[in-house]
Amino acid sequence: MLADRTIIVTGAASGIGRACATRLLEQGNRVVAVDLGRDALEAEHGGETGSLRLVAGDVALPETAARASAAAVSAFGGVDGLAHFAAAHSKLNWQEADAEEFNRILSINVTGSFLMAKAVAETMIKHGTRGAMVLTASGGVLMGGTGEQGRGGPAYTTSKGGVLILVRCLAKSWGRHGIRVNALSPGVVETAMTSNYTAEAKKGAAARAALGRISQPEDQASTAIWLLSDDAGFITGENVNVNGGAAFG
Numbered sequence: 288m289l290a291d292r293t294i295i296v297t298g299a300a301s302g303i304g305r306a307c308a309t310r311l312l313e314q315g316n317r318v319v320a321v322d323l324g325r326d327a328l329e330a331e332h333g334g335e336t337g338s339l340r341l342v343a344g345d346v347a348l349p350e351t352a353a354r355a356s357a358a359a360v361s362a363f364g365g366v367d368g369l370a371h372f373a374a375a376h377s378k379l380n381w382q383e384a385d386a387e388e389f390n391r392i393l394s395i396n397v398t399g400s401f402l403m404a405k406a407v408a409e410t411m412i413k414h415g416t417r418g419a420m421v422l423t424a425s426g427g428v429l430m431g432g433t434g435e436q437g438r439g440g441p442a443y444t445t446s447k448g449g450v451l452i453l454v455r456c457l458a459k460s461w462g463r464h465g466i467r468v469n470a471l472s473p474g475v476v477e478t479a480m481t482s483n484y485t486a487e488a489k490k491g492a493a494a495r496a497a498l499g500r501i502s503q504p505e506d507q508a509s510t511a512i513w514l515l516s517d518d519a520g521f522i523t524g525e526n527v528n529v530n531g532g533a534a535f536g
């Protein structure tokens with residue numbers, strides 16, 4: 288349970304980010320919701336309120352992270368947490384992927400994670416806030432990804448491996464400031480990102496999970512919120528798999 292905190296949520300116009308922003312608001316938190324387009328954010332969240340600010344921008348650009356942090360400070364006086372879900376998928380296989388695709392995906396998924404986390408940490412340190420962050424990796428990192436059946440290929444899966452290492456680096460860098468950083472590694476989740484998965488891919492993922500189903504966005508959102516809360520107050524630099532038991536299948 289988390290309440291009365293200010294959390295920046297990226298990827299908030301869809302899937303896991305939307306579910307996380309919605310639940311945080313329901314629990315009495317303040318949210319700065321970030322995504323590519325303002326129209327999509329407004330469509331999903333119904334416009335700004337006393338506890339919600341909307342920021343449209345590309346997380347691969349430093350100015351987006353700066354604007355999101357500035358919005359949290361000007362509207363709510365600071366920031367207590369980052370739930371970073373924004374990412375781009377790539378199902379191109381090793382033959383189809385080229386330098387442009389690899390760089391595009393790494394720039395959004397890895398550089399974007401770094402830039403968001405950096406801007407939030409700078410704000411926390413400036414305000415003396417002992418906060419927490421969750422960056423999103425993927426269960427695919429454990430298995431490797433070829434791009435078959437619409438699933439993540441080498442560019443996407445490598446980018447998520449980068450996020451895992453980034454979490455370790457940042458947790459070490461900011462621990463002395465009381466800032467925790469952890470990774471969330473979802474299994475297959477029913478969102479827009481997996482709309483390209485073949486029916487066979489989704490069926491296989493459900494069969495591999497000990498719990499016998501794929502995930503809903505709320506399964507991921509609740510774990511991310513727990514990681515941001517004081518209940519997870521001595522956990523940092525870790526990776527939490529939320530895949531219904533698929534990793535050992």
Ligand SMILES: NC(=O)c1ccc[n+]([C@@H]2O[C@H](COP(=O)([O-])OP(=O)(O)OC[C@H]3O[C@@H](n4cnc5c(N)ncnc54)[C@H](O)[C@@H]3O)[C@@H](O)[C@H]2O)c1
Pocket residue numbers: 297298299300301302303304321322323324344345346347371372373374375395399423424425426427472473474475476477478479480481
């Ligand atoms: N869905 C899955 O099965 C699954 C599995 C493992 C990991 N993940 C990870 O979970 C996170 C959330 O994924 P989801 O399934 O909710 O996806 P989604 O496609 O439903 O939502 C992703 C959101 O990120 C936004 N976004 C994309 N690029 C952006 C950019 N450059 N700047 C700002 N916003 C951007 C999109 O507009 C979208 O609203 C991602 O990091 C994804 O890689 C998802």
